[in-house]
Amino acid sequence: MFDGLLSFPLTPFTDDGVDLDVLAEHVEQQVAAGPAALFVACGTGEFPALGPAEHRAVVRTAVRAAGGLPVYAGAGGGPQLARAFAEAAAEEGAAGLLLLPPYLVGSTPAGLVRHIAHVAASTDLPLVVYQRANAVLDPAAAVALLDLPTVVGVKDGRGDVDALQRIVVAVRSSGHPRAAGFGFLNGMPTAELSAGAYRGSG
Numbered sequence: 001m002f003d004g005l006l007s008f009p010l011t012p013f014t015d016d017g018v019d020l021d022v023l024a025e026h027v028e029q030q031v032a033a034g035p036a037a038l039f040v041a042c043g044t045g046e047f048p049a050l051g052p053a054e055h056r057a058v059v060r061t062a063v064r065a066a067g068g069l070p071v072y073a074g075a076g077g078g079p080q081l082a083r084a085f086a087e088a089a090a091e092e093g094a095a096g097l098l099l100l101p102p103y104l105v106g107s108t109p110a111g112l113v114r115h116i117a118h119v120a121a122s123t124d125l126p127l128v129v130y131q132r133a134n135a136v137l138d139p140a141a142a143v144a145l146l147d148l149p150t151v152v153g154v155k156d157g158r159g160d161v162d163a164l165q166r167i168v169v170a171v172r173s174s175g176h177p178r179a180a181g182f183g184f185l186n187g188m189p190t191a192e193l194s195a196g197a198y199r200g201s202g
Contacts, residue, residue: 001126001153001183004036008044011058018054020061027065038066041089042074042098042130043157056088063093072128076100079115083122090123097127098155101135109141113148120150130187132157139170146176153183159194165201172202 007030012022030038040062041047041055050058059073073089075082075097086097099119107115112135120127127150131137137145137154145151156164164184171179186198 001128001181002036002185004034006037006039006185007031007033007035008039008042009062010044011041011046011050013046013049018050018058020057023058023061024065027062028067031066031069035069037070037072037095038062039072039098040074042072042100045074047074047076047100048103052084052088055085056092059089059092059094070095072096072098074098074100075119077103078105079118082115082119086119086122086125086127090125094125096125096152097123098130099127100130101133104134106134109136109138110144112137113141113144116145116151117148120148124150126150126152128153128155128183128185130155130157132187137167139167142167143170143174143176146171146174146178146182149178152181153185155185155187156198157187157189159188161194161197161201164198168202 009026009030012019041050041058063071071094073094075085075089089097099116102115116129131154168184171182186194188194
């Protein structure tokens, strides 16, 4: 899915909203560092603080400034709102999506898969599921994601390496034709400290 470090640019604000010129400069600096992909308007990119028009403008600006480097855009909120953000990102040229947890509402892992399927069906973009907070998969749910053709991986922000390892083993040993290529990303805020443990879990 990805080979190398990933960049999560900040979204710069003024008193009046997003400073798109500073964002473009920031993205260009990130690209110069050689990441495998950019993830904009996600957690670090202040997704919850962006209105729909701002989100669209951030994605458009990042895509233009990235010079062809893949740009994944955040999408989140309730099912319909998450779909709207996903569709807007696709229209603005994003290469993929990072699906953030739905706001406030908890669910069973099976219910989370239904939410993911609903959002994933809105575009053809590859989608990475951000597992953290109230979006928690179990092994059966993770295997069920393999049946959603545009869902390409899971970014883990929980830090429960034991639970993640059970998910990785369940996916890799499932016999599903997509199992070997399904991606798992270290999404911890201090990823450099947990890299060894995550690498060991696969």
